Each structure stands twice: as structure tokens, then as C-alpha cells.
Amino acid sequence: MAFPDRIERTVELAHPPAEVWAALTTAEGLAGWFGNQAAIDLRPGGAAQMTWNAEGFTAQMRIERVEEPAVFAFTWPIYGLPEDDPRRTYVEFTLEPAGTGTRLTVTESGFAQLPEDLYRKAYDGNTDGWAKELGELAAYLDAA
Amino acid sequence: MPPEGEAIAEQVFTALADPTRRAILGALAAGGPATATDLAAGLPITRQAIAKHLALLAGAGLVTAEPGERRRVRYRLRSAPMQVAQQFLAALARDWDSPLGALKDHLDRSARGPATTPIHETRGHDG
Numbered sequence: 001m002a003f004p005d006r007i008e009r010t011v012e013l014a015h016p017p018a019e020v021w022a023a024l025t026t027a028e029g030l031a032g033w034f035g036n037q038a039a040i041d042l043r044p045g046g047a048a049q050m051t052w053n054a055e056g057f058t059a060q061m062r063i064e065r066v067e068e069p070a071v072f073a074f075t076w077p078i079y080g081l082p083e084d085d086p087r088r089t090y091v092e093f094t095l096e097p098a099g100t101g102t103r104l105t106v107t108e109s110g111f112a113q114l115p116e117d118l119y120r121k122a123y124d125g126n127t128d129g130w131a132k133e134l135g136e137l138a139a140y141l142d143a144a
Numbered sequence: 145m146p147p148e149g150e151a152i153a154e155q156v157f158t159a160l161a162d163p164t165r166r167a168i169l170g171a172l173a174a175g176g177p178a179t180a181t182d183l184a185a186g187l188p189i190t191r192q193a194i195a196k197h198l199a200l201l202a203g204a205g206l207v208t209a210e211p212g213e214r215r216r217v218r219y220r221l222r223s224a225p226m227q228v229a230q231q232f233l234a235a236l237a238r239d240w241d242s243p244l245g246a247l248k249d250h251l252d253r254s255a256r257g258p259a260t261t262p263i264h265e266t267r268g269h270d271g
Contacts, residue, residue: 003150003232009240015251023250033250034243078234081227089234106244111235112149 005112010105017095020102021069024093035059042066048074062088070095078111087113149228155204156229164189165197169221172207177220179212 013020023029030038035050041063042048048061065073073092081087089110096103159165167187172178175186180198184191198219201207206225212218 003153004235007235007238007240009244011244011248013248013251015255019251019254020247023247023254029250032254033246078231079237080230080234085227087231104244104247106240108238108240111231111238113231 003112006107006109007111008105008107010103012098012101013104014101016100017069017097017102020095020104021072024072024095025066025068064090065092075110149231152205152225153229153232156206156225159201159204159206162197164193165201168194168197168201169206172219172221177210177212177218179216179218181216183219 023033025040025042027038027040030040030048030050036053037051038049040046040048044063044066046063048063049058050061051058059076061074061076063074065071071092071094073090075088075090077083077085078087078089087110089108091106091108094105096105159169164187167189168183171183171186180191180195183194183198187194198207198209202209202219204225206222207219208222209217209219
């Protein structure tokens with residue numbers, strides 16, 4: 001069983017899509033449930049920022065989809081990877097009316113992405129790293 | 145994740161499952177490249193045992209051997225496989241259930257509370 005590339009959750013909310021949309025896409029809304037402080041430039045390509053005080057952590061997000069009141073998506077860094085790591089996961093919220101409320105689905109995908117350079121860096125050592133290093137050591141000793 | 149990525153992660157987790165190898169990797173992460181003799185001085189195991197583990201770690205691509213002072217082989221931690229393994233942990237560590245629960249509470253509170261009160265100032269947050 002492979003580890004997941006994608007995480008998905010669906011919740012039923014007793015509030016209409018417009019209210020849920022505001023909670024997801026405004027700084028006030030996001031700061032009310034997700035982080036402690038939020039800033040958002042709500043347009044595709046816009047930047048958003050979320051801070052968690054207790055963790056002392058700020059996430060820089062890039063808004064990807066803004067289709068009021070149905071789809072809101074952003075990318076953000078993969079938690080735990082170094083700050084300069086280019087890998088990001090994609091988070092998408094979809095809102096569907098369900099009676100007087102909303103069925104909200106969140107999917108986060110991209111955990112299993114592996115850029116070519118990292119793949120190469122990680123893997124070459126498994127196949128020929130040891131032999132290569134020993135060869136270099138032998139050459140070094142011969143030259144000394 | 146291609147199967148190779150999974151193989152890389154598996155080697156990292158296998159390496160970390162052994163306390164001696166954890167100690168070796170930890171020492172290299174904390175103090176930088178070191179010889180088997182350096183490592184033996186700081187760990188409660190023989191140089192021979194350390195050399196065996198280092199050979200295994202090098203074979204898995206988790207450390208790399210390089211010439212050091214006085215022709216002693218020094219071992220250096222390779223971070224790339226660790227970063228692959230970290231992706232697996234990131235998926236397991238991602239918690240959407242708590243934020244979605246908080247969203248439910250937030251919406252209920254907003255519906256009840258006066259519309260003029262800024263929500264984010266009235267709400268205490270964990271920690």
C-alpha cells in the first residue's frame with residue numbers, strides 16, 4: 001500500500017454556500033477558523049498569507065482558482081520541507097448546495113510529487129554512489 | 145510517487161528503524177562529516193559495528209564516503225533521500241479534520257453572534 005498523494009474530506013455544513021465562501025476566502029473568515037491571522041489577495045495568481053501563532057509558523061499561499069461560490073483553490077509549501085523547497089501541494093475547496101446548507105469537499109494533492117532533480121539526487125547514490133566514491137578514494141590514494 | 149520514490153523512502157525508514165543507525169545519522173546531521181573512528185568515540189558501540197552500519201548506509205545512498213584527513217574515509221549525510229521520505233511524513237502529518245471542525249464551529253458562532261463584532265477578535269485560539 002503506497003502512501004497517499006491525495007487527501008480528501010467532505011463535510012456537511014448547516015450554512016449556505018455564500019457564508020462558507022466568505023469563511024474560506026476572506027481574511028476575517030480564514031482568521032476565524034484556520035489560522036490566527038490571514039491576508040488574502042483574492043484572485044488567481046494572488047498571494048495569501050496565514051499565520052499560526054502557537055506554532056510560530058506562516059504559510060505563503062498562491063491563489064489558483066476563484067469561482068464564487070463553488071471553487072476556491074491555492075497552493076502552499078509542503079509542511080516539514082525546507083523553506084526553499086520548490087515542491088508545493090494543491091488545495092481545492094468545492095462547495096455544493098445541500099438543502100439549506102453546503103457540502104464542502106477539500107482535497108489536497110501533490111504529496112507524492114518528485115521533481116526530476118531530486119529523484120536523481122536521491123537515487124543515484126542507491127545504484128552507483130558507493131562504487132563511485134570508492135573509485136574516487138582509490139584514485140585519491142594513488143595520487144597521494 | 146513513482147515506485148522508485150517509495151523505494152528511496154523505504155530505505156530511509158529502514159535505516160531509521162535501527163537505534164545504532166539513528167545515532168550515526170543523528171551524529172552526522174549534528175556534527176557534519178566524520179570518520180568511523182570519530183563516530184565510535186561519541187557512541188557506545190565499537191568502531192567495527194559502526195563501520196558495518198556505515199557500509200549499509202552508504203549502499204542505500206544515505207551517506208556518502210569521501211576522502212578525509214590522513215587518508216581516512218569520512219562519511220557525509222546525503223539529504224536528498226531524507227527529503228523524499230519527508231514527503232511521506234507530510235501526507236501523514238496533514239490534519240484536515242481539526243480545521244474543518246473549527247470551520248463548523250466558526251460558522252455556527254458567526255450565525256449566532258452579532259454581525260458587527262469582528263469574529264477574529266472575539267475568538268480564542270488553541271495555544
